[in-house]
Amino acid sequence: MRPAWNESTGTAVMGGAILVVEDEPAIQELIAVNLEHAGHQVLRAGSVPEAEALVREVLPDLVLLDWMLPGPPGLNFARQLRADQRTKDIPIIMLTARAQEQDTIAGLEGGADDYVTKPFSPRELLARIKAVMRRRAPQLTDDIVEIASLKLDPVAHRVSANGANIDLGPTEFRMLHFFMTHPERVYSRAQMLDEVWGDHVFVEERTVDVHIRRLRQALEPSRHDSLVETVRGTGYRFRRALA
16 A cells, blocks of 8 residues: 655554544544544544644545534635645545535535535444545555456455465565556556655655566566566556466
8 A cells, every 4th residue: 555654753654544634522533443443543633724734744545524624614625635736636535514415516526535424423434434445545445456366465464376475575565556456557657656655755766666676576486477567668557467
């Protein structure tokens, strides 16, 4: 999965960082406890300015955003996230007591991927989060992925080919997980750096080539290295079928 990056500590944030923007302490706590129990890291904000400050430090994997907040409303923040190149792809789920059809339409047109009305059950919210992540960021889910007899289990952190285990380093594992959840798409080295290393990591683009080579070497015994295709002058693509 793509690691979020904390500039103040200089460390990667793994496990799916979710920003909860909610000004009611009881609701914020309820959401946070359930998200943490489900294995997510939770970032909390009670207003749009607080959320903006957090996003400058850590790029979250998903935003749970209350509509009615002190100061600027949540819908403004959703539009702001969508207008920024750095944050435009972050999944957003609006949380609100406004249940009328025109409000739902406004939320979705404002950039939200889903719209959950209050009151809601924690189980429903977790199901909505999983559904949105599966659509927008499948590399952040715990779903097992299999392509051409190559199988990756993100929970067990295990990769196998035709039933035989393959040893991968942590970066190669993240890279393969991203590739397998985004097959047949071409990604530049810069895009791979953002998706695998995180958007605040400043390393040479050629670093991608080094890890691509290591990934291919690990996949070579099972002949799955042919799935990782170089697209001349552009970047890399992961094929669905062996060459």
